[in-house]
Amino acid sequence: MSFVKALWQQIYPPPPRFTEKNVSAGSHVGKVFIVTGANQGVGLALVKHLYHTGATIYMAGRSLKKIQAAIDEVNATSPAPSTPAILKPLELDLLDLGTIRPAAASFAAQESRLDVLWNNAGATFPANSSTKQGFEAHAGSHCVAPLLFTQELLPLLQAAVPTAPKDSVRVVWTGSAMIQTMAPKGGVDFTRLEKPTTKMELDYSAAKSGNYFLTVEGARRWGKDGIISVCQNPGQLSTSMNDRFGKIMGPIVRALFLYPAKTGAYTLLYAGLSPEVNQANNGAYIWPFGKIKPVPNASVHQAVADGKARDFWDWCESSWRKHA
Numbered sequence: 001m002s003f004v005k006a007l008w009q010q011i012y013p014p015p016p017r018f019t020e021k022n023v024s025a026g027s028h029v030g031k032v033f034i035v036t037g038a039n040q041g042v043g044l045a046l047v048k049h050l051y052h053t054g055a056t057i058y059m060a061g062r063s064l065k066k067i068q069a070a071i072d073e074v075n076a077t078s079p080a081p082s083t084p085a086i087l088k089p090l091e092l093d094l095l096d097l098g099t100i101r102p103a104a105a106s107f108a109a110q111e112s113r114l115d116v117l118w119n120n121a122g123a124t125f126p127a128n129s130s131t132k133q134g135f136e137a138h139a140g141s142h143c144v145a146p147l148l149f150t151q152e153l154l155p156l157l158q159a160a161v162p163t164a165p166k167d168s169v170r171v172v173w174t175g176s177a178m179i180q181t182m183a184p185k186g187g188v189d190f191t192r193l194e195k196p197t198t199k200m201e202l203d204y205s206a207a208k209s210g211n212y213f214l215t216v217e218g219a220r221r222w223g224k225d226g227i228i229s230v231c232q233n234p235g236q237l238s239t240s241m242n243d244r245f246g247k248i249m250g251p252i253v254r255a256l257f258l259y260p261a262k263t264g265a266y267t268l269l270y271a272g273l274s275p276e277v278n279q280a281n282n283g284a285y286i287w288p289f290g291k292i293k294p295v296p297n298a299s300v301h302q303a304v305a306d307g308k309a310r311d312f313w314d315w316c317e318s319s320w321r322k323h324a
Helices: 003-011 041-053 064-075 097-110 137-163 200-225 240-257 261-273 298-305 308-321
Strands: 032-036 056-061 086-091 116-118 170-174 228-232 285-287
Touching: 032 041, 032 137, 041 056, 041 064, 041 261, 056 064, 064 086, 086 097, 097 137, 116 137, 116 261, 137 170, 137 200, 137 308, 170 200, 170 261, 200 228, 200 298, 200 308, 228 261, 261 285, 298 308
Parallel strands: 032 056, 032 116, 056 086, 116 170, 170 228, 228 285
Antiparallel strands: none
16 A cells, blocks of 8 residues: 555545444443543543443543543533443543552552553653653653553453453554654664654654554453454544644644544544454554554564564563653
8 A cells, every 4th residue: 555545544534434323322331441531632532422331431631620520521411321421530640650550559449340441642742851750751651651551450451351242351552644654664763762852743653653562562462361452543633632733724734634533532432342353353453433454654564573562562661660
């Protein structure tokens, strides 16, 4: 597939085939979900898509005040579904490794299982941005901290498998079209990972490649436990992450290239709940708005074949072990 064709299909994808209409009311009563970055944007839109399922949904984010406001917004849905989800806040700051284990422990104190974890939270950062522990901000908050969070929750994912429908226990990571357009050769440049952000587009796209590496390696490590690991690209969305286009170009870009957050959330819904995702395609990459296709970057594919996904996983683990 040519570069232009692959990019075009990510910017202008076909309509979603798997929506909230494919998930029946009350179908996930007794299930437990976590959505990180759930107080706004695509994360909040996903929670709204899941609200009628009856699941218990933990909405994770840095600000409990903003999370509670989002919970109140969803709970005010009218007409209310017959089996509304139970929404709970979870304080989590992916820019600070010191908050990760306490957040996982808080969740574990309340629940005995975890059916789906959507590692959705993400942001772009200007030059000279670092996490509290000094990692490049994108790699630290998109990869290092989420891997630690997921590892801390692994026993609860494993605990859900015996009573969950086959292939329904999942970890969903977040990719981007920028894996194709801006990522360094091989997806990740290890020499940049412990330095402040120098070029937002390059560092962000490398972090998204890192999420794909964690997906592939997670499938390899957790597949034997019955856990599915996939990476999804939600599409080009009109969210706060694209506010950088400014007051003049912003409306033009939104009209020509961007979709509402609720449309991008269908990609996350597909990744987390669609029966098309299973052990046969564990480690898959999902294009907007819910289609399994290879990640469109040959050098990233080669990097996986060369063992770079394992190397990146090991780097993330060694990084958080120094601080958490």
